[in-house]
Amino acid sequence: MTESTERVGEVIEASTTQFVAECYELYQPPPLGSLVQVGDAGEELLGVVYYATTASLEPGRRPIARGKDEASEEAVYQASPQLEKLLRSEFSALVVGHAEGGKLLQYLPARPARIHSFVYRCPPESVRDFSTSFDFLSLLLSTALPVSVEELVAATLRQMSEAHEDSRVFLVGAGKELATLLSGEYGRLRAILERIVPPK
Amino acid sequence: MTEENINPRLGIVVSGSVDKGTEVRLDSSASVEDMVVGRYVTIEGRQRRFFGMITDISLGVTDSELTVAPPREVDSFLSEVLSGTATYATLHVLPMLTMGIEGSEPVKTVPSHFSTVNLASDTDMELIFGEEDETRFNVGNPLDMETKLCLDLPEFVKRSNGIFGKSGTGKTFLTRILLIGMLQKSKAVNLIFDMHNEYGWEGSTEEGQRKVKALKQLFPDQVAVFTLDEENSRRRGVSTDFVVRIGYDEIEPEDIVLLRQTLNLTEPAVEAVYQLHRRFRGEWIERTLALQDSDEIPEGLNIHESTLKNLQRGLQTIRRLPFIQPHVPTNAVRTMLEYLDRGMNIVLEFGRYRDITAYMLVANMLARRIYAQYQERMERAMGEGLAQPNPLVITIEEAHKFLNREVASQAIFGTIAREMRKYNVSLLVIDQRPSGIDEEVMSQMGTKITCLLDNERDIDSVLAGVAGKNELKSVLSRLAPKRQALIFGHAVPMPVAFQPLEYGSAESYKRFMPAGDTGQRAQKDIEELWN
Numbered sequence: 001m002t003e004s005t006e007r008v009g010e011v012i013e014a015s016t017t018q019f020v021a022e023c024y025e026l027y028q029p030p031p032l033g034s035l036v037q038v039g040d041a042g043e044e045l046l047g048v049v050y051y052a053t054t055a056s057l058e059p060g061r062r063p064i065a066r067g068k069d070e071a072s073e074e075a076v077y078q079a080s081p082q083l084e085k086l087l088r089s090e091f092s093a094l095v096v097g098h099a100e101g102g103k104l105l106q107y108l109p110a111r112p113a114r115i116h117s118f119v120y121r122c123p124p125e126s127v128r129d130f131s132t133s134f135d136f137l138s139l140l141l142s143t144a145l146p147v148s149v150e151e152l153v154a155a156t157l158r159q160m161s162e163a164h165e166d167s168r169v170f171l172v173g174a175g176k177e178l179a180t181l182l183s184g185e186y187g188r189l190r191a192i193l194e195r196i197v198p199p200k
Numbered sequence: 201m202t203e204e205n206i207n208p209r210l211g212i213v214v215s216g217s218v219d220k221g222t223e224v225r226l227d228s229s230a231s232v233e234d235m236v237v238g239r240y241v242t243i244e245g246r247q248r249r250f251f252g253m254i255t256d257i258s259l260g261v262t263d264s265e266l267t268v269a270p271p272r273e274v275d276s277f278l279s280e281v282l283s284g285t286a287t288y289a290t291l292h293v294l295p296m297l298t299m300g301i302e303g304s305e306p307v308k309t310v311p312s313h314f315s316t317v318n319l320a321s322d323t324d325m326e327l328i329f330g331e332e333d334e335t336r337f338n339v340g341n342p343l344d345m346e347t348k349l350c351l352d353l354p355e356f357v358k359r360s361n362g363i364f365g366k367s368g369t370g371k372t373f374l375t376r377i378l379l380i381g382m383l384q385k386s387k388a389v390n391l392i393f394d395m396h397n398e399y400g401w402e403g404s405t406e407e408g409q410r411k412v413k414a415l416k417q418l419f420p421d422q423v424a425v426f427t428l429d430e431e432n433s434r435r436r437g438v439s440t441d442f443v444v445r446i447g448y449d450e451i452e453p454e455d456i457v458l459l460r461q462t463l464n465l466t467e468p469a470v471e472a473v474y475q476l477h478r479r480f481r482g483e484w485i486e487r488t489l490a491l492q493d494s495d496e497i498p499e500g501l502n503i504h505e506s507t508l509k510n511l512q513r514g515l516q517t518i519r520r521l522p523f524i525q526p527h528v529p530t531n532a533v534r535t536m537l538e539y540l541d542r543g544m545n546i547v548l549e550f551g552r553y554r555d556i557t558a559y560m561l562v563a564n565m566l567a568r569r570i571y572a573q574y575q576e577r578m579e580r581a582m583g584e585g586l587a588q589p590n591p592l593v594i595t596i597e598e599a600h601k602f603l604n605r606e607v608a609s610q611a612i613f614g615t616i617a618r619e620m621r622k623y624n625v626s627l628l629v630i631d632q633r634p635s636g637i638d639e640e641v642m643s644q645m646g647t648k649i650t651c652l653l654d655n656e657r658d659i660d661s662v663l664a665g666v667a668g669k670n671e672l673k674s675v676l677s678r679l680a681p682k683r684q685a686l687i688f689g690h691a692v693p694m695p696v697a698f699q700p701l702e703y704g705s706a707e708s709y710k711r712f713m714p715a716g717d718t719g720q721r722a723q724k725d726i727e728e729l730w731n
């Protein structure tokens with residue numbers, strides 16, 4: 001794993017198809033659709049961030065409004081430094097692949113991630129390697145999620161396209177794959193394609 | 201292999217049947233607008249190679265939603281993604297041949313799923329349509345290809361053949377090319393009933409500006425021009441070999457019967473012809489015309505006054521033809537046979553007598569007698585082991601007049617077409633209304649070449665009985681209005697749409713000359729010809 005690899009959190013819940021991680025920094029989950037990895041290099045699990053939340057640490061206890069007399073939002077936090085300790089950010093990632101002996105495979109791993117595994121954002125070169133194949137798209141498309149799958153697929157492809165030199169070529173290729181996967185579901189296809197139109 | 205020689209891949213076979221042909225999904229890398237109906241493709245099946253023709257091209261969508269809410273801009277990201285995936289093109293390909301080790305044979309199966317389809321290369325085409333040689337003659341190029349389309353002419357003339365197409369599509373030009381081929385390579389002699397004076401000596405192109413040379417100018421040693429209208433031929437500067445005249449006494453009842461429609465003869469009038477001929481023999485026309493009224497009709501003949509008048513009107517029309525004379529010194533049929541026996545090809549010009557009555561009368565009369573001679577000689581040749589007469593090809597225009605359902609059974613041309621060259625005579629018929637030709641006659645034709653036709657019935661009659669008729673129909677109806685044709689039948693391994701060679705320029709004449717014929721004298725003649 002390279003130096004530049006950014007550690008973003010730690011697994012606190014895991015299943016075969018997804019894992020939830022707590023962020024080390026409040027409000028700093030990796031962006032929607034970004035590729036993250038957990039586990040040892042060469043045997044890592046790969047996930048796509050599909051959901052993030054920030055909430056009170058104690059379940060059932062909601063934060064209360066505190067800014068009525070403050071001039072700015074920033075001032076609210078300055079006035080109550082303990083706040084940062086009472087809140088936490090979490091994100092969920094859908095497992096879209098894993099490595100076995102260094103080989104990237106775009107299907108579910110045999111076992112879920114371990115709790116307390118560190119979660120890293122994948123560096124651009126791993127994103128590029130991973131996205132040379134579009135097999136993961138069918139995993140994304142077939143999952144029921146709290147966010148719209150079309151939104152997630154679009155976000156993922158936008159994220160990935162940044163790692164590619166010619167993002168248009170990448171997006172056209174991905175679009176064609178989607179067109180095949182979603183044949184007969186033009187409405188869904190179009191919803192995704194309209195969200196990934198590359199800049200001219 | 202260089203870059204250009206690599207076959208451009210078009211797509212893969214996705215479905216099909218022997219009967220209806222195969223559907224080919226076009227690769228998204230191939231542009232649908234580059235595909236044209238009539239192009240040849242090869243299909244690489246697992247065990248064999250197929251040869252087929254693109255007969256239709258269609259656009260499809262995987263989801264009909266797409267047609268309801270299409271992308272807004274044509275060259276947007278959306279349409280780029282959709283093309284070849286959710287929107288795709290399919291080619292309908294009619295497999296026609298399979299290529300085995302022993303050459304090509306008609307298809308009896310279909311290529312397996314996902315067989316690759318490539319545009320046929322010139323090399324592929326050459327394998328099928330052959331190269332020019334002793335017997336094969338280049339008549340043109342398959343559409344959009346460099347390859348030569350070559351016909352095996354000795355094979356071609358073994359059966360009667362037809363050239364069709366509406367007026368102005370290039371039938372005459374194509375016929376000239378075929379005649380040139382035949383007189384070089386078929387070992388047959390030609391007799392051409394040249395209604396519009398186009399085959400013997402120079403005629404003009406449609407625009408009426410450029411004159412195009414004809415057979416005798418190109419092959420003076422092999423072609424003789426006979427004329428029915430000496431004066432007209434002389435005025436046009438034609439060097440004629442013989443002036444054809446027909447005597448009253450040479451006209452027999454059968455000759456009149458065939459003209460029933462054009463002469464407006466009633467049924468009883470046709471009956472009367474036989475009676476009068478039996479009574480008056482060789483003088484029947486003059487004697488019939490001399491009858492003033494029914495009182496003069498000889499005893500024992502059962503002819504009504506009105507019938508007589510009807511017949512007389514018809515005979516008058518014939519008598520008015522200047523080449524019909526009471527008595528003629530030289531017998532045209534005998535002269536023709538002499539020429540044909542010497543291997544000379546005869547073009548009979550009609551000069552100014554282009555109306556259908558004259559044409560039918562003369563063509564029928566002469567062909568009937570010549571055919572009778574051939575029949576007799578062939579029978580003798582077979583019985584006594586003598587040499588057979590030269591195979592003869594008779595060219596007629598306006599064929600539907602001779603070969604329509606009513607007369608085909610009686611007319612000599614119907615017999616020739618049906619007998620399939622039993623007596624060494626076959627036909628080359630040229631017609632713009634093939635639906636008028638008797639179906640049985642059409643079905644006997646070995647090879648058909650058709651230029652553009654637009655009447656549904658004509659198209660149906662030309663394509664009747666051909667495998668892949670519907671597909672060929674769409675090819676046929678998309679031919680250019682001039683100088684493009686579809687050929688199918690006996691002389692070609694599979695149907696092919698082609699562009700006939702250019703005819704009429706100096707280079708074209710040069711090209712039509714036999715390759716070896718560059719002797720000094722010939723060269724000089726040729727030079728004079730086009731300077």
Ligand SMILES: Nc1ncnc2c1ncn2[C@@H]1O[C@H](COP(=O)(O)OP(=O)(O)O)[C@@H](O)[C@H]1O
Pocket residue numbers: 365366367368369370371372373374404405406407682683700701702703704
């Ligand atoms: N092979 C050809 N070479 C050159 N011109 C041609 C050829 N075929 C057709 N044409 C052009 O098309 C016109 C019509 O052809 P023509 O043979 O007279 O038609 P048709 O006999 O069918 O009425 C000709 O005058 C000529 O200009």
Ligand SMILES: [Mg+2]
Pocket residue numbers: 368371372
């Ligand atoms: Mg013509």
